[in-house]
Structures are given as C-alpha cells and as structure tokens.
Amino acid sequence: MNGVAMEHGLVLAAVLFALGLGGLMFRRNMIFVLMSLEVMLNAAGLAFIVAGTGWEQPEGQVMFLLVITLAAAEASVGLALLIQLYHRFKTLNLDVASRMRG
C-alpha cells in the first residue's frame, strides 16, 4: 500500500491531544500547563492538516494558520500571566492562585 491511511494520522493527533490533556490535568506548575496547552493546540492543527491532505483540500492549511495564530496569542498572554503570578506569589504553583480576590 502506497501512502498513509488517514486514520493513522488522526490517531496520532488523538494520541498527542490525549498526552497534552493528561499533562494539563496532572501538572500544577504553570509552565507545564502552558506547554500542555501548546501540545493540545498542535495536535488540533495536526488533525486539520491530516484531514486537509486526506481530502486534497487546502482548507486544512488555512485552518492550521489560524490555529498557529491562536497559539501565538495564547502563549504571549499566558506567559505574561505567568510572570505576574511569579512576581506576586514567588512560585509557579497554580494552587496558590486558585482564588480570585476581586
């Protein structure tokens, strides 16, 4: 068989997404939470690319461009929040910031 079955690419995207979800759920350090979010966004972009190339449509790459834009915006805002968290609490543990105080 010449070529990759489309399900294999989707399964790879699902594996990466599940790994990112697991990291998001069991890490408490904010750097790792942000990196897990990047992994999950990357997996979503991979799913778009796989579907787009599987159906021979360039819309998948358009959606991947938008996903990359979203990831860049999310990373900048998230890292700004991380710096603010570190300067207020001197730690990166998200449990100390679980309550908003107005």
Add this chain to the structure above:
Amino acid sequence: MELAFYLGGLTAVLATLGVIANPNPVHAVLYLVVSLLAVAMVFFALGAPFAGTLEIIVYAGAIMVLFVFVVMMLNLGQAAAEQEREWLKARTWLGPSLLAAVLFLTLVSLLWRGDGQSVITGGGLTAKGAGTLLYGPWLLLVELGALLLLAALVTASHVGRLSPVAAPSPAPRDMPTNRKGKGATQPSADVEGQPQPADTDTPKEDS
C-alpha cells in the same frame, strides 16, 4: 514517505511524553522543541510543506524561544525541580490519566472502525493554494486573526507590567488621598511582606 510519517509520529509521541513527565522546565522545553520538529516532519511526509515550514518557524522557533526566554528570566533553579519531582508521584496523576485514557481509547476505537478508504499519498498541496484560499473566501478570518494578535499584544503588555507589585513602596499613589492611612498600612505591609507577598496588595488597593 510512510517511514517518515511513522518515525516522525513515534518521535513526537515520545518527546511529548518527555514533556509532560519531566520535572525540569528547561528539559521539558527542549523536549517540546523536538516534539514540534517531529510534527513538522509528519507534515512534510503528508505532503503539506507550507504547514511544516510554518510549524518550524512559528512554533519551534518563535513560541519556543519565548518559553525559553521566560524560563531563563524566572531563574527557577533546583528547588522548583525538586518540588515538581515531589508532585510527580504516581498517585497524583494516575486517576486523571486513567479517566483520560478511557476517553482516548473510545476515540481510537471509533477511529479504527472507520471504512479506511481514504489514503494520503503525499501529493503536494503548495503554499499557493493555501494563499489564494486564504485571501479569497477566508479573508474575514485573516482580519480576525490580525485583530486577535493585536488584542494579545495589548493584553500581554498590560498584564505583564510589573509596577504595582515590583515597586515596594506604594507611596506616590496613596499620599494625596489619605496620609494617615499610609502611615498605618505601610509598616504592616513591611512586616508581612516576606512570608506572604500576596496579602500586601489588599490594603493598598482598599485605601
């Protein structure tokens, strides 16, 4: 091409495992760079060279350099790695991972039971097709993406400024309103400033 796809996928999965199970933030960032490069290799193998190039430039280049820069700036050191190693005990993450694995296995079984007719042969989808589509029917989304980046720029520069907390004396803002309140709150803020730096905010913002 199939070999590149499967090797790239395997490398991506292993490097992502290295990201989420690593106590050291710098090592995790390097693993994440490797993972993104492997995903870019998968893109090249699938016949999407434009997306693979963007993945390398934007993700593995720009965003990861941002992460490395922030980790360098915070200067976490060995204590944070020890703390992370303490949190990485198996009983902490076993339950959520098992629950996520149930959902993941359901998704995989649903994907494997598909008809399996569609095969990706790696025919090239070039940047020209994506570009003409991007500036044709999807032009509004390009505008929305530009607005999103502008909003992220403004938000990051607003949130990331360090003036209210990093400056230790709130005197110039509090002085014209009530001079007596400043004298009352300032020594208490100095006393409990070191163990709980969070609580020094509340008297400042109330006054």
